[in-house]
Amino acid sequence: MLRMSKLTDYGTLVLAQLAANDRGLSTCASVAAATHLGQPTVSKLLKLLARAGLVVSVRGAQGGYALARPPETITAAEILDALEGPVAITACSSAVGLCGLEGHCRVGAAWQRINRSIRVALESVTLADLLTSPDPLPAEMLERELRKSAATG
Amino acid sequence: MLRMSKLTDYGTLVLAQLAANDRGLSTCASVAAATHLGQPTVSKLLKLLARAGLVVSVRGAQGGYALARPPETITAAEILDALEGPVAITACSSAVGLCGLEGHCRVGAAWQRINRSIRVALESVTLADLLTSPDPLPAEMLERELRKSAATG
DNA sequence: GAATAGTGGACTATTTTAGTCCTGTATGAG
DNA sequence: CTCATACAGGACTAAAATAGTCCACTATTC
Ligand code: FES
Ligand code: FES
Numbered sequence: 001m002l003r004m005s006k007l008t009d010y011g012t013l014v015l016a017q018l019a020a021n022d023r024g025l026s027t028c029a030s031v032a033a034a035t036h037l038g039q040p041t042v043s044k045l046l047k048l049l050a051r052a053g054l055v056v057s058v059r060g061a062q063g064g065y066a067l068a069r070p071p072e073t074i075t076a077a078e079i080l081d082a083l084e085g086p087v088a089i090t091a092c093s094s095a096v097g098l099c100g101l102e103g104h105c106r107v108g109a110a111w112q113r114i115n116r117s118i119r120v121a122l123e124s125v126t127l128a129d130l131l132t133s134p135d136p137l138p139a140e141m142l143e144r145e146l147r148k149s150a151a152t153g
Numbered sequence: 154m155l156r157m158s159k160l161t162d163y164g165t166l167v168l169a170q171l172a173a174n175d176r177g178l179s180t181c182a183s184v185a186a187a188t189h190l191g192q193p194t195v196s197k198l199l200k201l202l203a204r205a206g207l208v209v210s211v212r213g214a215q216g217g218y219a220l221a222r223p224p225e226t227i228t229a230a231e232i233l234d235a236l237e238g239p240v241a242i243t244a245c246s247s248a249v250g251l252c253g254l255e256g257h258c259r260v261g262a263a264w265q266r267i268n269r270s271i272r273v274a275l276e277s278v279t280l281a282d283l284l285t286s287p288d289p290l291p292a293e294m295l296e297r298e299l300r301k302s303a304a305t306g
Numbered sequence: 307g308a309a310t311a312g313t314g315g316a317c318t319a320t321t322t323t324a325g326t327c328c329t330g331t332a333t334g335a336g
Numbered sequence: 337c338t339c340a341t342a343c344a345g346g347a348c349t350a351a352a353a354t355a356g357t358c359c360a361c362t363a364t365t366c
Contacts, residue, residue, distance in 0.1 A: 002157050002233060002271065005323065009264070027342065040326050047344065060333020061341040076267060080155060110283040111162070114229060117274035118155065121267050130263040158354065180311065193357050200313065213364020214310040 008083040010037055011045045015079065016131055018055060019071045025064030045083070052082030071131060077122035161236040163190055164198045168232065169284055171208060172224045178217030198236070205235030224284060230275035 013035045018026055020034075028046055032039040046065050049055045056068045067074070166188045171179055173187075181199055185192040199218050202208045209221045220227070 002155065002237065004155050007324070012264075038325070041324075043343080044325080050343085057343055058333085059331075059343045062334065063332085063342050065343085076263075084155065110229075110278055111165075114274050114278055117277075118271050121270035121274070124270075125263055125267055160355065191356070194355075196312080197356080210312060211364085212312045212362075215365060216311050216363085218312085
């Protein structure tokens with residue numbers, strides 16, 4: 001529980017892919033191919049990320065997307081905000097009047113404290129950190145290496 | 154986003170109510186009345202909490218529910234675990250083989266790091282803490298701090 | 307043995323999320 | 337100038353998770 005949506009997870013992959021292609025623009029299609037996600041899904045994500053200002057887009061032929069800023073300056077919190085709106089651990093903590101229980105509820109403040117802790121954790125991790133995770137799965141990586149070797153040699 | 158379910162929030166209210174009624178047992182109906190929640194909903198929550206061992210139940214006439222342990226020893230993390238299963242910020246981080254992208258994904262490890270930070274935050278807050286925030290206003294918190302300072306010296 | 311109160315699980319309705327599709331617009335190449 | 341490329345925006349459908357309800361059953365007390 002307390003999970004972020006799959007789309008946000010995918011969004012991170014997409015951003016990671018853009019970061020890898022740092023030199024130039026990546027088209028929606030190429031990102032989809034690289035990440036093994038559906039093209040419409042990637043398109044949707046890139047549109048959202050563009051609107052949030054995390055990526056820039058260039059229209060027309062030879063167009064595509066690129067990170068708006070260096071990966072070190074893009075935090076996990078920003079990615080979450082872009083794709084899911086502001087973090088709010090309880091429905092009630094985001095705005096007044098949503099809950100109907102506010103008059104009777106004594107626990108809201110503490111949740112908000114937790115909420116802030118979570119936000120700090122999310123702000124302390126950047127896209128660059130996300131990229132430098134060395135090993136997804138040792139066995140899987142080994143297998144890929146083997147396949148690559150077989151293909152090239 | 155990154156929100157816990159409403160049910161979990163309610164569960165906290167229910168636990169808070171049991172803590173308030175520390176002297177004896179509370180029936181499902183009385184908790185529902187005190188929290189302004191629906192009776193069937195409260196029933197469901199208490200059943201889940203009982204199964205998780207956070208509350209104890211007594212059947213029969215004069216029966217009811219009570220906290221299994223003092224509020225200081227029940228953490229927010231336990232409540233979340235009881236009502237929503239183990240915390241896992243991404244679908245992928247809970248188990249291997251859920252995602253299908255694992256071979257291509259480089260970001261999983263970092264999310265798990267964030268996940269652990271969140272868990273630490275959740276474990277550092279107890280039900281007792283949740284109870285002692287009588288009102289969410291910063292002014293009130295400041296006042297309490299001041300009183301504490303005044304008390305200690 | 308009648309009333310009270312929890313147990314278990316099935317079930318429906320609602321909301322959220324995920325994913326798709328289509329129409330429009332800007333840019334560059336030929 | 338025209339066509340192909342590729343983003344923009346939003347509507348739409350499908351699928352899944354959540355929330356909430358209900359009922360038949362069991363244990364306990366009076
Ligand atoms: S304000 Fe909504 S449950 Fe606390
Ligand atoms: S392992 Fe599933 S997206 Fe990373």
